[in-house]
Amino acid sequence: MSKTLIKICGLSTPETVDAAVDAGATHIGLVHYEPSPRHVSIADAAKLRVRVPKNVKVVLLTVNMQPQPMSEALQEVQPDVLQMHGGEPAEWLGLIKSKSSLEVWKAVGVKSRASLEQAERFVDAAHRLIYDAAPGALPGGNGLLLDWRLLINYQHKLPWGLAGGLNAENVADAIRYTGAELVDASSGLESEPGVKDTAKIRAFCEAALAAKASA
Numbered sequence: 001m002s003k004t005l006i007k008i009c010g011l012s013t014p015e016t017v018d019a020a021v022d023a024g025a026t027h028i029g030l031v032h033y034e035p036s037p038r039h040v041s042i043a044d045a046a047k048l049r050v051r052v053p054k055n056v057k058v059v060l061l062t063v064n065m066q067p068q069p070m071s072e073a074l075q076e077v078q079p080d081v082l083q084m085h086g087g088e089p090a091e092w093l094g095l096i097k098s099k100s101s102l103e104v105w106k107a108v109g110v111k112s113r114a115s116l117e118q119a120e121r122f123v124d125a126a127h128r129l130i131y132d133a134a135p136g137a138l139p140g141g142n143g144l145l146l147d148w149r150l151l152i153n154y155q156h157k158l159p160w161g162l163a164g165g166l167n168a169e170n171v172a173d174a175i176r177y178t179g180a181e182l183v184d185a186s187s188g189l190e191s192e193p194g195v196k197d198t199a200k201i202r203a204f205c206e207a208a209l210a211a212k213a214s215a
């Protein structure tokens with residue numbers, strides 16, 4: 001199995017971006033969604049983006065963002081990946097995928113096997129699905145685990161990643177149990193909402209890199 005992909009999301013300071021890169025993250029997530037404690041403005045996202053070396057991908061996370069501000073945000077931040085974490089329709093993602101060189105990811109809340117089947121509507125519209133727990137107070141970033149058993153023996157139609165309540169203590173089990181090739185964590189790496197802890201980031205990356213999926 002190839003090396004696990006690691007996305008550290010909700011970074012908002014130069015120090016924590018650098019810590020994630022140094023720890024071996026393959027993807028740096030910047031959340032642009034005002035209700036989130038991890039929200040960064042587009043101007044700040046653009047400043048953080050330029051710190052990230054070329055071998056690490058920058059993911060801009062948005063929620064139901066309208067086309068015009070989205071287009072301006074993409075222009076300014078120049079992310080490698082756009083993660084849509086709301087109720088965006090497949091047609092909308094498909095349009096962005098067909099008109100840009102961006103990798104397009106769609107996050108879906110997984111409550112049942114039916115959620116996985118419903119997410120297949122994004123097969124032509126997205127490059128990757130991110131399986132998260134069902135939305136809580138926020139559309140994501142709630143630290144809620146999804147039921148990993150739902151993923152066992154599922155014939156995924158797209159590359160996918162596992163999110164939802166991951167932290168340094170559970171990520172190795174998550175990889176071994178589900179076979180996830182990409183793990184995505186945010187609130188589990190914080191000392192308080194919106195404040196990333198560099199020691200937790202390092203411990204998460206170490207545990208994820210050391211784990212070998214058996215699924």
Ligand SMILES: O=C(O)c1ccccc1N[C@@H]1O[C@H](COP(=O)(O)O)[C@@H](O)[C@H]1O
Pocket residue numbers: 009010029031033036037038061063085107130132138139140141142143144163164165166184185186187188
């Ligand atoms: O992190 C947020 O605040 C956020 C806000 C709105 C949508 C998604 C958000 N985060 C993403 O949600 C998943 C799971 O996060 P957690 O590890 O359970 O906190 C992940 O993709 C985050 O990047």
